[in-house]
Amino acid sequence: MAISFDGDGLLDIIYQYIWTKTPQDTGVRGFSIPDTIIYKYQQPRSWYFTSLDGSIKKRAKDKLKIQHIEKSFLKNVSRSGIVAWYLYIEAKTRIVEFLNTDDFKHFLHYRKKAEEGILQKFIDPKGEKNTLIQMIWTPQVCLFELRENLKDLYDVRYDIYERAVTFEGEEFHSTSRQICSKELKSYMQTIINKLVEHINRVSLGRMPINRMVLHFKQSKNDTLWLIRSCSIRRSNDMISEPIVINSDIHLPETVNTKKFSLTPQSAMALQKTVLCRNCSQPMEADKMCEISYRMILSVNRNSEMPDLIQRIHTQMNQAEYEKLKHNPLFLSKQTLVCDVCFLEYASECKNSGAMPRPQSNENFRMLPLDPSKTNKRRDLTNMSIGDRVSTAKSTKGFTCFKNSSLPRISTAIQVSSQKSLARVFGMNDITAFLEERYANRRLITR
């Protein structure tokens, strides 16, 4: 049995000590352990779980196959869509990832695993929000903190990380609470006192734990689950570092933890799932901006093909590029780059990157105002309206609208109604489009 128990690595060995039995030991520890698979040298090494009678068990070696793991973990998946979490060490930092079904399958079948890791089935919390209980245990006193995520775990409009993080994420994603139940606190204290005694016994006195940080979760039927241990110190160590009370577990770099969604309708993407073609940095999907080839080419100083175009069209050579670079269809093509790259292009480009409006007819120019023309036109209109109204009156006896008292829809009203229509259709502003139409109509009617 490995002795390196002290310090703050993955501390996966605690599961083994919990499972190890002394003679006449039932293996019941007063808490449950979710299906937990320990990876060593990139391979699944041990699989711990809680049997129906509440005892902690270990699956036989022949069950440590991908198909068995997949079948077991994908049975009764949480309504939140989270299948499991995966804890590993990267650059001396503990990283935790939450995996949905697709991520989980990808992890099992394709992903290169870390040298050591813990894969654990996700357990639904007691309420609608994800919670974890942190217990700092010492022989004399125990401190408890409950951390509850602010978002509804089952509202899948939010990013999986925004719904799931507790101690792992930024503090503004969760809220800290005291545990009010004295019974729960004293129960946890009793079972962990017993566990510490048990570990000391099965390790033949080599593991006299005197400080420990543990994470628990309470599920719907008030079952208490031991999720993981974050920090352990032994009493017989001559020089011992202070225990780390803030869990010191981080999220991967591909998650932007600084974001916070205000409403589910405007939920933001936290996971960087897209690669910017210009700077090759992973980005969140909602940070990508469309950029036209016209803009890419306008920033290009020399006649050579811009790198970005080369990256998109790997088969294109310089001669083909020369042929295409004045083609309006090619220039109006668009690609996606991250917001940082877009701003760089925009700062060097003459326009904002918006498509230029078609050139107006050169012959068209504003004529000087001629009020007599307008008056003549109005009189003609009024005469025709007057005719209609007087005809209507003569036949049906309606009130006569003398001289153009009929409401006329002004251009301003038309434009504003079009603008509100634009909002309905999710367009920003169609004023430019309308102006152009008016200009064209003037050309036609002139």
Ligand SMILES: [Zn+2]
């Ligand atoms: Zn970029």
